[in-house]
Amino acid sequence: MNMRDEFAVWREQWTSAPAVPVQLIQRVERQTARMQTLRTAETVVTIAMGGAVVAGAVVHPVLDQIYWLILAAGTWAGIAALWIVSIRSTRRVWEPAEYTTAAYVSLYVQRLRRELERIALGTAISVLLSAFVLFLVYEGLAHALASRGVHMAASDLAEFWIVGGLVNLFVILGQMGKRRKTKAELAHMTDLQRRLDAAVSKDDSGNTPA
């Protein structure tokens, strides 16, 4: 093997080792940690909320059992829908396909896109679920009171509606802010991905070996 061939082999070996910028790895790892935290929170909420409505359906305090049964069924349907959205948003994006910069950037971009979908669908389902729970609790309470001879109008529980509405409003506003932030980050990362692809193809088309 002559010197030029030998050096060409070394160069190939030298540049073959995949190396990903540390900052990119750290960003992806932070993203992974957030995904894991979110998954844990979802599990806790499922157990707490789903468990509470099932317990309510069994014990049926204050409201009639039929209301509790509808509440439990609706809540579990909502929880199931939220889990489908959540699982879809994290499917096959837990780790990069390979240990390369392009794979890490691609993973990051894919996660942001999924996050946008999750925010839109998740918020819609959460608001619907919340409205369903509020409506059913109100109806159940009205029915329970009516059976005791107390009749009430929607305005009699103004605080109930105001608080419920405000909670939903804050959820929507919070998710809108998050969506805007995610969209900005996605635009930045897709631009970066485009530049990276351009740099790689430029590098491939001709370099200046010593």
Added chain:
Amino acid sequence: MKERFHRLLMANGPALLRLAASYADTVSDRDDLFQEISLAIWKALPQFRGDSSERTFIFRIAHNRAMSHLAKRRPPASPVDDVEVPDLRPDPESDLLLKQKHEQLAAAIRRLPVEYRQVVTLALEGLTYAEIADVVGIHENNVGVRLNRSRQMLRRLMEVER
């Protein structure tokens, strides 16, 4: 400027990491040096007037940082010190052989004296003699001389490694 910095880092990150690895004993040491290099590039970027190519510019900064890093970290390593940079991240099995070859070469490069390590890493990254001369601050003829000596030393070290 932020965009330009990110673009430079994305396009040259792998090369800079390899370069950092040739001056580091461990992955965390390599990552520290990489951070130092990134910071130095960020600080120097406003002063870049395009007198040289961007690649030469960032490699010059990287090499200056690597020299400072070596100087402040510990006394210069003996060329025969057997150092390793273990990378514990999982690799696909098919990459293992390639990875081993790279590690073997990287280990041999780390055993070269610094002045030879500089030119050989830049040459392996595909810089021309003129660019290497610009980065290291020596004459082009000297680059050729150092590179030839580096090759001879590297060949011997690689044979020992086998």
